[in-house]
Structure formats: structure tokens, C-alpha cells
Amino acid sequence: MMLTKAYVLLCMATSIFPAPVSTSKFYGAKPIDSVWEVTVDAPIECRIEHMIPNYGIATFTSHASKKSNLYFELEMLRPMGKTADVVLLSMPPVWMPGEPSEYLDRLHFFKQFDGYIHGKTAWSILAELEKGRFPTFSFHEWKNRDKRVDVALSAVSFQLPYTEFSGCISRLLPYSFEDIAFTTLHYQDSSANLNKSSMRKLSQIAEFIRYSPDIDLVFLATYTDTHGARSANQRMSEVRSRKLEEYFMSLGLPNDRIEVKSFGERRPIAENKSPIGRNKNRRVVISLGRSMS
Structure with a gap:
């Protein structure tokens, strides 16, 4: 599904920390505060977590299974108050000048539930982080449709925990x-x-x-x-x-x-x-x- 031209231009103009305008709210860890941590490293489960200040926790999980699997959960301090469409973008950090934003997917987050993604899209989010980009969830605030909310995953300090997480996945048992x-x-x-x-x-x-x-x-x-x-x-x-x-x-x-x-x-x-x-x-x-x- 194509984004509108105005929306694409807005996204391309957005850096790690968008200029504070009245029409948007931004949640994301500052570089100095960006932390990724492998919280479970076992033959039956691997988990890596990232804290998003004032918003919640982003988690990738993979389980022992015959098939490769990956699950992403955006655990929100205040779950969605209304079922809504969410645009998933890959945003360039400020140290990648001239790099465009990229549209990844359109998702559906449900009322009073955390954001949940699995399969190809979850792997895509992980791949964008590995490239040093910032996967960002963008949606209209349910209380005020005139305001947009952007929730970004920071790629800062991601590589070493990601290597550990990948090693854990390679050691998962091949059965569930x-x-x-x-x-x-x-x-x-x-x-x-x-x-x-x-x-x-x-x-x-x-x-x-x-x-x-x-x-x-x-x-x-x-x-x-x-x-x-x-x-x-x-x-x-x-x-x-x-x-x-x-x-x-x-x-x-x-x-x-x-x-x-x-x-x-x-x-x-x-x-x-x-x-x-x-x-x-x-x-x-x-x-x-x-x-x-």
C-alpha cells in the first residue's frame, strides 16, 4: 500500500529525534540511553529486550522448534485505547545524511493489547536494526486524531547483544x-x-x-x-x-x-x-x- 506523498516527505524529514511540533509525539531512546539486553539465553528460548523511555519495552523472542521463528512484542505502558492501523517505517539516523526513510509494512494493533508481530515482518525489523537503521511505528493518537505518535527502536548499542542473540538462536533445540x-x-x-x-x-x-x-x-x-x-x-x-x-x-x-x-x-x-x-x-x-x- 502506497503512502501519501505528504506523509512520505514528512517521514523523510524526520531524524532520530524529530523536531517537537504540535502534531506529533516521539518516543525513542537517546543514544546515550540506548540499551539492548539478552534476557533469556537457553536451548528452549532466546530473548532480547530494548527499553523505550516513557513508552514501554520492545522484545524479540525465538523458541525451540522444528522451524525458524521470531516474535516481536511492543509492550506498552498504556496499551492502545483503540484498534488502529500502524505504519512501520525504517528511518535513517542522523549520521546517515541523505538516506531516505523506507516503508516496511502496514500493521494492525488491537485495543488494550500490546503490539504483536511475527514471521517475515519481525525478521525485517531485526534486519533494519542490524543495518543501523531505526524501525519506527507511526500511528494516530487514539485520543486525538490530529496528533501522530512515532515509536522508534534505536540501533545504538545493538550489534553486540544482537550477536549474542543470534548465537542463542543457533543453539535452540530443533523441536518444541x-x-x-x-x-x-x-x-x-x-x-x-x-x-x-x-x-x-x-x-x-x-x-x-x-x-x-x-x-x-x-x-x-x-x-x-x-x-x-x-x-x-x-x-x-x-x-x-x-x-x-x-x-x-x-x-x-x-x-x-x-x-x-x-x-x-x-x-x-x-x-x-x-x-x-x-x-x-x-x-x-x-x-x-x-x-x-
């Missing part, structure tokens, strides 16, 4: 909580040991839990096939349950956050006449619960 929240693993025949592929999956679950203090429940349900006596199968199911319970406790989870059920040969999910069917029935179902922050 949703990928492991409900998992079925399988056992070797007549054994309390998982097969090789299930052991690898269990290691992934363990690695995620090590970095996730918000995991508040691990539910384990073990099952056997019908090969052998029913009582022996029940005992095997209980041995498997105890072994897994001890394993999750070794990760630091307290016993009251681990719930165990041993079903033996009850509740089969396949027929027990073939090796394939018996392998499906020799299983443990692991369900994870996560507290909402």
Missing part, C-alpha cells in the same frame, strides 16, 4: 514442547529397556525438561503385550514404570510432579498375534503438563 508433550515410546521384547529409536526420543524429552522449570506434570502409562502370563506382564509393566519414574526424578523433577500408571496387557492398541502388533502394545505413553506463565 508440542513435539514432545504427548509421546509413545516402545520397548524391547520381554525387557524393561526401550528400543534404540525410543531411547533417542526419551533423550530429547529429558533435554527439554532440563531447561523447562514450568513442566509441572509428567504422566507415565506403561503397557505390555500378551506374551506370557498376565501376572508376569503386570510385574513387567510396573518395573518399566519404576525405572522411568526414577529416570525423570534424576532430571530434578520432584516425585509429586510424576504420576505413574501400570496397565500391563490391558488396553492393547493392536492385535497380539503378530510381532508388529506386539511391538505396538509394548509401550509407554508419556504426557507432559506445563504451567501457564
Whole structure:
């Protein structure tokens, strides 16, 4: 969508700190006050934050996942009082004379919510900061349509924290909580040991839990096939349950956050006449619960 000529000229004339005119309000950190800080650096989440004086906090976040992801949030001290369109511009700093402003996107910020952006536009904002430019959100003040509000992210002191943030993203686990929240693993025949592929999956679950203090429940349900006596199968199911319970406790989870059920040969999910069917029935179902922050 094209901006009006008058608006473009106004934007091009705006430097880091626009001249104080009655028709606009500007929020942005002065160079001496511009701070970017990596506040979370973990294999399941990376976060970098920037304080905008008298306005709020800008945050970029990326989470462990199979896919590359980036989320931006403009946390406002006073959230939008009215749902409104917001123009996203890339503004040149004063030390880039002659550089034009650039239109990036038109967004929609919702009443009483912080500004939230994800995907390509979030990556674009990060890229503009890396180039030393100032991504700026411009919109009409909801109380007074004659006044424009400009909220800028400062690129001053951005590079070193950005390098740290990028390093964190490169170390994120390649799977998310949703990928492991409900998992079925399988056992070797007549054994309390998982097969090789299930052991690898269990290691992934363990690695995620090590970095996730918000995991508040691990539910384990073990099952056997019908090969052998029913009582022996029940005992095997209980041995498997105890072994897994001890394993999750070794990760630091307290016993009251681990719930165990041993079903033996009850509740089969396949027929027990073939090796394939018996392998499906020799299983443990692991369900994870996560507290909402």
C-alpha cells in the first residue's frame, strides 16, 4: 500500500529525534540511553529486550522448534485505547545524511493489547536494526486524531547483544514442547529397556525438561503385550514404570510432579498375534503438563 506523498516527505524529514511540533509525539531512546539486553539465553528460548523511555519495552523472542521463528512484542505502558492501523517505517539516523526513510509494512494493533508481530515482518525489523537503521511505528493518537505518535527502536548499542542473540538462536533445540508433550515410546521384547529409536526420543524429552522449570506434570502409562502370563506382564509393566519414574526424578523433577500408571496387557492398541502388533502394545505413553506463565 502506497503512502501519501505528504506523509512520505514528512517521514523523510524526520531524524532520530524529530523536531517537537504540535502534531506529533516521539518516543525513542537517546543514544546515550540506548540499551539492548539478552534476557533469556537457553536451548528452549532466546530473548532480547530494548527499553523505550516513557513508552514501554520492545522484545524479540525465538523458541525451540522444528522451524525458524521470531516474535516481536511492543509492550506498552498504556496499551492502545483503540484498534488502529500502524505504519512501520525504517528511518535513517542522523549520521546517515541523505538516506531516505523506507516503508516496511502496514500493521494492525488491537485495543488494550500490546503490539504483536511475527514471521517475515519481525525478521525485517531485526534486519533494519542490524543495518543501523531505526524501525519506527507511526500511528494516530487514539485520543486525538490530529496528533501522530512515532515509536522508534534505536540501533545504538545493538550489534553486540544482537550477536549474542543470534548465537542463542543457533543453539535452540530443533523441536518444541508440542513435539514432545504427548509421546509413545516402545520397548524391547520381554525387557524393561526401550528400543534404540525410543531411547533417542526419551533423550530429547529429558533435554527439554532440563531447561523447562514450568513442566509441572509428567504422566507415565506403561503397557505390555500378551506374551506370557498376565501376572508376569503386570510385574513387567510396573518395573518399566519404576525405572522411568526414577529416570525423570534424576532430571530434578520432584516425585509429586510424576504420576505413574501400570496397565500391563490391558488396553492393547493392536492385535497380539503378530510381532508388529506386539511391538505396538509394548509401550509407554508419556504426557507432559506445563504451567501457564
